[in-house]
Amino acid sequence: MQKVNYRQWIGTIIFITTFLYGPSKKGMVYSKMKYSGVIALAFVLAVIAEGFVGAGSAFVSQAHASGSCIQYGAFGKSVSYIEAVNQGYFAKEGVSVCYNQVTSSTQQINSLLSGQYDIISSTADNVVNQDVNNNQSIQVIAGIDQGANLDLVVNTNLGINSIHDLEGKAILVDAPNSGFVIALEKIMAENGMYLNQDYTLNSVGGSKIRYQDMVAGQTSTGDPAYATMLAAPYIEQARAVSYLSDIASLSTYTEPYQGTSIALTQSYGQRNTDTVDRFLTAMIMGSMYAANSNNQSAVIADIANADGVSTQIAANIYADTEQNTATGENVNEQVNQQGLVNTINLRQEFGGFNTTVDSTQLAQPGPNAIYNDQYWQEAYQDLQN
Numbered sequence: 001m002q003k004v005n006y007r008q009w010i011g012t013i014i015f016i017t018t019f020l021y022g023p024s025k026k027g028m029v030y031s032k033m034k035y036s037g038v039i040a041l042a043f044v045l046a047v048i049a050e051g052f053v054g055a056g057s058a059f060v061s062q063a064h065a066s067g068s069c070i071q072y073g074a075f076g077k078s079v080s081y082i083e084a085v086n087q088g089y090f091a092k093e094g095v096s097v098c099y100n101q102v103t104s105s106t107q108q109i110n111s112l113l114s115g116q117y118d119i120i121s122s123t124a125d126n127v128v129n130q131d132v133n134n135n136q137s138i139q140v141i142a143g144i145d146q147g148a149n150l151d152l153v154v155n156t157n158l159g160i161n162s163i164h165d166l167e168g169k170a171i172l173v174d175a176p177n178s179g180f181v182i183a184l185e186k187i188m189a190e191n192g193m194y195l196n197q198d199y200t201l202n203s204v205g206g207s208k209i210r211y212q213d214m215v216a217g218q219t220s221t222g223d224p225a226y227a228t229m230l231a232a233p234y235i236e237q238a239r240a241v242s243y244l245s246d247i248a249s250l251s252t253y254t255e256p257y258q259g260t261s262i263a264l265t266q267s268y269g270q271r272n273t274d275t276v277d278r279f280l281t282a283m284i285m286g287s288m289y290a291a292n293s294n295n296q297s298a299v300i301a302d303i304a305n306a307d308g309v310s311t312q313i314a315a316n317i318y319a320d321t322e323q324n325t326a327t328g329e330n331v332n333e334q335v336n337q338q339g340l341v342n343t344i345n346l347r348q349e350f351g352g353f354n355t356t357v358d359s360t361q362l363a364q365p366g367p368n369a370i371y372n373d374q375y376w377q378e379a380y381q382d383l384q385n
Helices: 006-021 035-066 079-086 105-114 124-134 179-190 207-216 234-239 266-271 273-291 293-307 311-322 337-349 374-384
Strands: 070-074 097-101 119-123 138-143 151-155 170-173 200-203 227-230 244-249 260-265
Touching: 070 105, 079 097, 079 273, 079 293, 079 311, 105 119, 105 124, 105 138, 105 260, 119 124, 119 179, 124 138, 124 179, 124 260, 124 337, 138 266, 138 273, 138 337, 138 374, 151 234, 170 179, 170 207, 179 227, 179 337, 207 227, 207 234, 227 234, 234 244, 234 311, 260 266, 260 273, 266 273, 273 293, 273 311, 273 374, 293 311
Parallel strands: 070 097, 070 119, 170 200, 170 227
Antiparallel strands: 119 260, 138 260, 151 227, 151 244
């Protein structure tokens, strides 16, 4: 995203014009023209040239802005995304972004692979799972959070007050092989509870659906909503419900954990490198704005408006995502590489791969790797210039 140096263009035109048509010992076509007149002509030509260059630049920006909308599929709106929208950073970068509420990880991945979505935010685990087990060329290109408050929530109205109260119960999940299931297995195993031996899974859909089911006390099909795993912004909303109790956090057992990440198909990234760079630049700017404590009140208000929650819940979301350096949103949207290694190790620990993998090697960034950092590097570098 190189910016045009107008002064350099103007200076070059003045120099060339003066050289060709200025006073010359040999005399040229315009040798009789006064030198001051030549300079004036050069200046006029330069102004005209700047107009063309400026118009070209405006055209490029307009083309980005008026081009097809980036279809962005997410389970929830990260604070960085909220501020990229509210502070006009996407518009500044000349891109238009259309937010799509994801209903499940299965639906999200299928929509990405079919081209319905261009860019997604999903747990890094979901990307790793698709790459290793299904040979899909999906890449993590940036990191939104480090497992921000990825917690187990239970419904006390249904008699669940502890992990062991879940024995023999079905826990609500997105999909049987999703990233949150692996996190759930870790928490349960650390407390002596094992999948299909002590508890089962009930696949109902994405985080928003599960949160709503927990509030209702049952699923859309009438099954009891005993427990589920939730992260920001839904975990903070759940904590505000008197009969929902947050009883365990993944961070107690695994930290850091590369949670929600930005991902795309390798083919989309290769075809739309500039668009992806602009999208990430705006997201990084949103993250920087939100992380600035001077903007706290404004960010809390923006969260409340975007998520449709009270100011108090929005303040809790802000505290969890912006003030918790251990599990909050990643600084500058950069992937936590050790967190990615831990995420891979966690899936392997619970037999989530159809082959044995080397987590350290798998987490190494590269243009054809699961983690491709070239887009983030370019976007971040642009902000430094």
